[in-house]
Amino acid sequence: MLSYEPSDISHKDFHQILLSGVAPRPIAFVSTIDANGNCNLSPFSFFNAYASKPPVVAIGPAIAAATGKVKDTWKNIMETKECTINAVTYSMVEQMNLASTDYEYGIDEFVKAGFHKKQSTAVKPPLVEESPFSMECSLINNIELFREEGGNGNIMLLRVLRLHVKESVLTDGKIDPRKMDFVARMGYKWYSRVTPESCFECAQPRVKGIGFDALPQYIIESTVLTGSDLAKLAGVTAIPGVDNDWLQTQIVSTADSFEIELQTNNPAGALSVLTQNSNLNNRSNLYHRVAQSYLTVGQIQEAWQTLFLAERK
Numbered sequence: 001m002l003s004y005e006p007s008d009i010s011h012k013d014f015h016q017i018l019l020s021g022v023a024p025r026p027i028a029f030v031s032t033i034d035a036n037g038n039c040n041l042s043p044f045s046f047f048n049a050y051a052s053k054p055p056v057v058a059i060g061p062a063i064a065a066a067t068g069k070v071k072d073t074w075k076n077i078m079e080t081k082e083c084t085i086n087a088v089t090y091s092m093v094e095q096m097n098l099a100s101t102d103y104e105y106g107i108d109e110f111v112k113a114g115f116h117k118k119q120s121t122a123v124k125p126p127l128v129e130e131s132p133f134s135m136e137c138s139l140i141n142n143i144e145l146f147r148e149e150g151g152n153g154n155i156m157l158l159r160v161l162r163l164h165v166k167e168s169v170l171t172d173g174k175i176d177p178r179k180m181d182f183v184a185r186m187g188y189k190w191y192s193r194v195t196p197e198s199c200f201e202c203a204q205p206r207v208k209g210i211g212f213d214a215l216p217q218y219i220i221e222s223t224v225l226t227g228s229d230l231a232k233l234a235g236v237t238a239i240p241g242v243d244n245d246w247l248q249t250q251i252v253s254t255a256d257s258f259e260i261e262l263q264t265n266n267p268a269g270a271l272s273v274l275t276q277n278s279n280l281n282n283r284s285n286l287y288h289r290v291a292q293s294y295l296t297v298g299q300i301q302e303a304w305q306t307l308f309l310a311e312r313k
């Protein structure tokens with residue numbers, strides 16, 4: 001395991017290691033207007049949402065470590081107190097990257113990078129028409145980070161005045177992450193793309209689960225069940241009782257081989273093969289694999305009953 005304090009390595013190296021570990025980061029594509037009415041558009045991945053009532057987001061425009069130059073975005077927001085923040089999709093990445101060029105103050109990156117402007121309603125800076133999700137924001141406060149010791153960071157706290165979402169990214173009226181095609185910033189030159197295949201659901205617990213420490217020893221010590229499997233078992237509010245009739249409800253007459261049933265996510269089929277073939281070896285392990293398959297398809301109670309069977313064998 002490598003470990004560093006900031007003073008151990010160069011600022012450049014520490015910066016890249018920090019940003020590789022704090023990843024993936026959403027990208028705020030920030031549009032601002034200067035006091036003379038010139039537009040500016042730049043990406044910032046020091047960005048997140050911190051509250052929803054009232055809605056507060058923050059970006060972190062740095063002062064260039066080498067030159068001491070402040071970002072045009074920072075200057076404009078300090079002057080006019082307004083910006084829009086637009087999400088970045090995969091089809092926007094190359095143009096967004098071009099817009100991150102350090103153009104002279106007053107140069108309009110909408111023009112340089114070929115983005116289209118859409119009128120905002122609550123602030124003067126325009127929205128990026130290509131983006132499926134945009135926010136109109138006003139400055140709450142700028143926090144200077146450690147200037148007394150040469151710090152180059154800022155946190156600009158911004159209040160969200162209005163949201164815009166394109167209908168094309170909705171499913172049943174809700175934003176569907178599989179339709180956003182978002183990109184996120186990693187370390188060095190890396191980005192990641194959110195594809196439908198990379199999205200999954202994991203509902204936050206609404207009840208107090210029993211926890212790992214309450215799981216029976218033979219389950220904790222399973223050589224089959226993973227940490228994720230154990231977490232699903234430990235999410236129940238109480239260890240269920242043994243249901244002696246349960247096995248009968250699971251038996252199917254058309255089961256194929258044990259392995260095929262498991263591969264096709266059919267734990268009941270695998271369990272049927274297992275219970276009807278006394279010549280299968282290492283039975284405890286096989287029961288644990290069936291339980292794992294039940295967990296995979298979201299049948300937690302069935303997984304518990306299968307593990308009770310394993311313990312009885």
Ligand SMILES: Cc1cc2nc3c(=O)[nH]c(=O)nc-3n(C[C@H](O)[C@H](O)[C@H](O)COP(=O)(O)O)c2cc1C
Pocket residue numbers: 027040041042043044045046047060061062063070071072073074096097099100101102103185
């Ligand atoms: C994806 C991406 C994310 C970036 N994130 C930040 C950031 O969070 N803070 C920062 O100071 N610069 C960041 N940069 C660099 C700025 O976009 C760049 O310095 C830009 O020229 C600033 O423009 P401005 O001076 O017109 O505001 C990022 C660049 C890219 C490509």
